[in-house]
Amino acid sequence: MQTVFSIAVDALAYGMVLFVISIGLSVTMGLMRVVNLAHGGFAMIGGYIASYVARDLALGYGLALIAAVVFTILIAIPIERLLYRRIYGQPELTQVLMTIGITFCIIGIANFVMGPTLKTIPLAPSLQGSADLGFRTIPIHRLFAIACGLAVALGLWYAIEKTNFGIKLRASVDNAAMAAALGVRTEIVYAVSFAAAVGLAAFGGVVGSEFLPVEPYYALRYMVTFLVVVSVGGAGSIPGALAACLLLGAIDTTGRYLMPEFGEFFFYLAVIAIICVFPSGLAGRAK
Amino acid sequence: MTEKTNSTLAAGAATTRSRLRAGFIKRDLYGFAAIVIVAAAGYVLFPDNLALLTRIIAIALLVLSLDLVTGYCGVATLGQAALFGSGAYAAGILSAHYGINDPLLMTLGGIFAGAVAGLICGIVMLRAHGLPQLVLSIALVYLFHEFANKASSWTGGSDGLSGIVLDPLFGLYEFDLFGHTAYFFGVVLLLIVFTLLRIVVRSPFGMLCRGIKEDPVRIRALGASPHKAVIKMYIISGAVAGTGGALSAISTQVVALDALSFTQSAEALVMLVLGGTGSLFGALVGTVIFMLFEDFVSAANPFHWLTMVGALLIVVVLFAPKGIFGTVQDLLSVRKNTTGETRP
Numbered sequence: 001m002q003t004v005f006s007i008a009v010d011a012l013a014y015g016m017v018l019f020v021i022s023i024g025l026s027v028t029m030g031l032m033r034v035v036n037l038a039h040g041g042f043a044m045i046g047g048y049i050a051s052y053v054a055r056d057l058a059l060g061y062g063l064a065l066i067a068a069v070v071f072t073i074l075i076a077i078p079i080e081r082l083l084y085r086r087i088y089g090q091p092e093l094t095q096v097l098m099t100i101g102i103t104f105c106i107i108g109i110a111n112f113v114m115g116p117t118l119k120t121i122p123l124a125p126s127l128q129g130s131a132d133l134g135f136r137t138i139p140i141h142r143l144f145a146i147a148c149g150l151a152v153a154l155g156l157w158y159a160i161e162k163t164n165f166g167i168k169l170r171a172s173v174d175n176a177a178m179a180a181a182l183g184v185r186t187e188i189v190y191a192v193s194f195a196a197a198v199g200l201a202a203f204g205g206v207v208g209s210e211f212l213p214v215e216p217y218y219a220l221r222y223m224v225t226f227l228v229v230v231s232v233g234g235a236g237s238i239p240g241a242l243a244a245c246l247l248l249g250a251i252d253t254t255g256r257y258l259m260p261e262f263g264e265f266f267f268y269l270a271v272i273a274i275i276c277v278f279p280s281g282l283a284g285r286a287k
Numbered sequence: 288m289t290e291k292t293n294s295t296l297a298a299g300a301a302t303t304r305s306r307l308r309a310g311f312i313k314r315d316l317y318g319f320a321a322i323v324i325v326a327a328a329g330y331v332l333f334p335d336n337l338a339l340l341t342r343i344i345a346i347a348l349l350v351l352s353l354d355l356v357t358g359y360c361g362v363a364t365l366g367q368a369a370l371f372g373s374g375a376y377a378a379g380i381l382s383a384h385y386g387i388n389d390p391l392l393m394t395l396g397g398i399f400a401g402a403v404a405g406l407i408c409g410i411v412m413l414r415a416h417g418l419p420q421l422v423l424s425i426a427l428v429y430l431f432h433e434f435a436n437k438a439s440s441w442t443g444g445s446d447g448l449s450g451i452v453l454d455p456l457f458g459l460y461e462f463d464l465f466g467h468t469a470y471f472f473g474v475v476l477l478l479i480v481f482t483l484l485r486i487v488v489r490s491p492f493g494m495l496c497r498g499i500k501e502d503p504v505r506i507r508a509l510g511a512s513p514h515k516a517v518i519k520m521y522i523i524s525g526a527v528a529g530t531g532g533a534l535s536a537i538s539t540q541v542v543a544l545d546a547l548s549f550t551q552s553a554e555a556l557v558m559l560v561l562g563g564t565g566s567l568f569g570a571l572v573g574t575v576i577f578m579l580f581e582d583f584v585s586a587a588n589p590f591h592w593l594t595m596v597g598a599l600l601i602v603v604v605l606f607a608p609k610g611i612f613g614t615v616q617d618l619l620s621v622r623k624n625t626t627g628e629t630r631p
Contacts, residue, residue, distance in 0.1 A: 035418060086605060092363050092417070094604055097560045100553060101600025108594030224425050224549060231422040265433040268426040272411060275423050279415040 005136055007257050013142040014211050015249025016149025021204030022226040023156065023241050024197025030236015031173050031193055034084065035092055037099040039201055040223040041106035046072045046202025047214035048110060051119040061124035065206050072202035073195050080194050088190075103219050111216040119214045121206060141210055148207050152200065156238055169193060173236055232274050234281025243282050247274075315485050318568060322481060325575070326474045337466040339582060341538040344473035347574040348480060348531025349551075350558050351567060352401075355524040357556070358564035359488060360517045361500030362412060365552050366424030367528060369431040372547030373404035374529025376435060376442055379542040383450040384441070390456050390472065394533040401529015402522045404431075409521030413514060425549060432547045447543040451536060462537075469538035476534055480527055484567055487523060496520050497565075561603055563610025572612045 025039040046068040054064035083102060087095050127144050130137040160166035171179040172189050180186045205214070212222055233244030248267065255266040274282070329340045353367040377400030378393040387393065408427055415423055435442045442448050453462045460468045487493050498506045499513040506513050536542050545551060554577070562573020580599065585592040607614040 029418070035421070083601065083605075090608075092421070093357070093556075093560050093564065094608060096363070096365075096421075097557060097600050098604040100557060101597040101604065104593045104597025104600065106597075108591055108597060111593070112591065220550075224429070227418075228422050228426065231419045235418060262433065262437060264429060265437065268429040268433070271426040272423060272430065275419050275426075276411065276414045279419055281419065 002136075003257065007254055009138055009142050010257075011250040011253035012246070013145040013149075014253055015246040016146050017204055017208030017211050018225065018229055018249055019149050019204075019242055019245035020152050020207060021201050022229045022245065023152065023238065024200040025226055026230045026233060026235055026237065026241045027193055028197045029230055031169070032088055032190055034087060035095045035099065035227075036084075037096060037223050037227070038102040038106065038219070039197070040221075040226055041103050041219035042072055042076055042198045043201040043205030043208075043212075043222075044110065044214060044216075044218040045075060045106065046205035047121065047209050047218070048114050048119060049202070050206040050209075051121045051214060052114075054121050055119075061122070061127065064121065065203065068202045068206045069199045073199050076195065076198040080191070084194070103223065107216050107219050110219075114216070116216055121209045121214070145207055145210075148203070152203075153238065153242055160238065165189075165192070228271050232271060232278075232281055234278075234283040237281070237283035240281055240283025311485075311489060315482070318481065318485070319478065322474075322478060322571070326477075330470065337470045338538070339578075341466055341470050341473045342535065343575060343578045344470075344477050345531045345535035345538065346555065346558070346578060347477060347571055348534065349528050349555050350562075350570045350574045351480065351484060352524040352526075352528035352531065353555050353559050354564060354567060354570040355484070355488075355520055355527065356517070357559060358566065358570070359493065359496045359500060360520050362517060362521075363421050364408075364412065364424035365421055365549065365556060366408065366412075366426075366428035367524075367555050368547055368549070368551035369408055369428045370401045370404045370525040370528035371532040371535075371551065371555075372431060372435065372542075373525075374398065374401035374532025375536040375542045375546045376400070376448065376532070377529070378533035378536040379448045379451050380441060382452060382536075383448055388452050388454040390453055390462075390537050393537060394476070394530060397529040397533025397536070398526045399529070401525040401527070401532060403525070405521045405523075405525020405528070406518065408525070409518040412521075413517060424552075428547065428549050428552050432544060432549070435547055436544060442542070442544075445544055447541050448536075449541050451540040451542075453537060453540065466538060469534075473534050473538065476530060480530060481567065481571075484527070488567065492516065492519070500565075557600060559610075561600070561610060563613035563616075566612060566616075569610050569612035573610065576611060 021043050022039070025036060028034060028036060028039075049071050050064040050068040053059050053067045054061055059067075079102065083098065087098050123141060127141050130139045131143060160169060168179065168184045168189050171182070171184055172186050176186050179189075205212075205218075212218065229244050229248055230241065232248060233240035233242070248270065251270045252264070252267045255262060255264070259266070326340075330337070333340060349367060349371045352370065353364070356362045356364060356367075374397035378397040381387040381393050381396045387396070408424070411427060412420060412423055436444055439445075455461045456468055456472060460471075462468045488496075495506065495511055495516050498511075499516060503513045532546060535546065558573040558577040559570055560573070561577055562571065563569030581592065581596060584595045588595075603611070609617065
């Protein structure tokens with residue numbers, strides 16, 4: 001019972017972290033049709049900035065979180081302007097080549113600037129320790145990760161379903177050319193959602209650093225996980241991504257707890273099974 | 288009158304066809320000669336580095352096999368190393384566990400295992416399209432990787448498969464420490480595979496695959512089955528990748544888990560796109576340039592090589608979107624057209 005409970009909490013927290021990082025990828029992929037393999041790189045940049053602010057400058061966890069999101073977006077803007085603009089609407093292979101190239105550059109530069117060692121992000125005192133629920137104790141950081149995931153999901157749901165911008169965003173996802181013809185400034189929609197996606201990636205990178213430790217090969221190591229989550233969920237769908245993250249987080253965590261010697265065997269077996277049954281993702285629309 | 292026109296037309300068609308065929312054979316011979324010249328030059332220029340050159344040949348076979356499914360059938364995959372690694376492990380296991388040490392039999396084992404892996408991957412991959420297909424291929428290569436890691440009594444797990452012993456080739460040529468025999472063996476394998484693949488991609492079947500890449504719906508409307516053709520191509524591709532895997536097992540006498548890794552698959556795709564998809568020459572050019580570049584940069588500056596490789600990829604996408612071979616070909620044909628000549 002103890003094990004089941006701790007697996008459940010860990011799986012939920014891990015799934016939420018996956019969700020926060022990969023929801024941005026899902027939205028940009030559904031919107032701009034870009035296979036962005038460099039997305040994990042932005043999460044890693046966020047983690048590095050937070051580590052620098054919180055550990056080396058000792059400015060505290062909250063400020064580190066804000067700085068990570070802001071500076072990662074600032075770094076991403078010129079990359080989007082100069083490089084991503086060129087590959088919108090190009091064939092998938094070109095996009096894969098370009099974004100792998102960007103990932104390699106990010107890894108190489110991070111390795112050079114920050115060194116090859118693992119970076120920690122010291123938690124705020126209020127997030128350390130564990131909460132007593134009366135019958136069980138849970139590490140507060142896990143609760144914090146779960147709360148962040150829920151907040152992001154709710155916020156995105158509100159922004160996309162209820163606001164004016166959300167209507168334009170959904171119109172552009174459905175049919176960019178028609179939306180542009182009706183007066184939606186699609187390039188602004190693209191730019192804002194790219195920035196939001198990068199910011200969320202950085203946020204997730206910081207919050208999730210307990211699960212996905214920050215080191216230079218982060219971008220390559222978890223790139224596949226994020227891509228898998230998005231495609232299992234169906235690109236561009238928030239409920240799909242949430243379901244996929246919780247499902248795959250549960251499978252991965254359970255596998256690691258109960259059968260660690262099998263590594264990620266069951267995770268990938270589940271992925272193949274799900275895609276074979278739902279070729280366009282859990283919530284994907286058939287094309 | 289009409290008969291005369293018909294016969295002239297037929298004669299014209301026949302001459303066009305024979306001229307086309309002559310053109311193809313000429314280009315085949317050029318390609319064949321180019322491989323021989325480059326191989327000989329490599330042997331003369333880098334006699335101490337034959338291991339690297341043999342590795343380039345093995346990877347070139349992997350990239351050629353990837354070109355068959357990606358460049359000719361339009362199936363984007365990041366999991367081609369699954370076929371390559373299957374060939375490598377099959378060849379290695381034959382020697383290490385069954386005492387079959389003949390290099391030709393080991394290569395045959397690799398070809399067979401690669402083809403079987405190709406069949407499995409082909410069937411699974413064709414369940415989806417686009418991004419989910421890409422992710423399926425990644426999941427497949429990880430599954431193969433974890434399986435090989437788990438079956439360590441057969442594969443040696445993360446320690447790698449060692450204990451491969453080799454009989455002399457044809458009972459005559461000993462595999463020496465400097466890799467001379469392995470290098471020549473590799474060059475001959477590459478020449479055979481290249482010639483066979485030129486025939487395959489030019490055959491009606493190869494044309495059908497190109498058609499599937501352009502427009503599968505139309506191919507189905509014409510009465511052919513895209514699904515069957517692509518699976519057939521996947522089996523051929525698996526055989527080619529298995530050849531490469533067997534060559535790498537034979538030349539290094541060890542098989543590591545890296546042979547089945549996602550990184551290996553991604554690198555192969557990068558080399559292919561770098562050289563130019565949909566052309567066997569492009570695959571070869573991309574492999575040689577990428578491997579030499581990687582070797583050179585990582586030796587010159589081990590701290591920045593990944594950044595350099597990344598920058599190279601970005602530059603290629605921005606300035607040579609058809610790959611190096613495709614862009615050079617375009618430049619040449621533009622020059623020919625401006626001088627008034629037509630392309631053969």
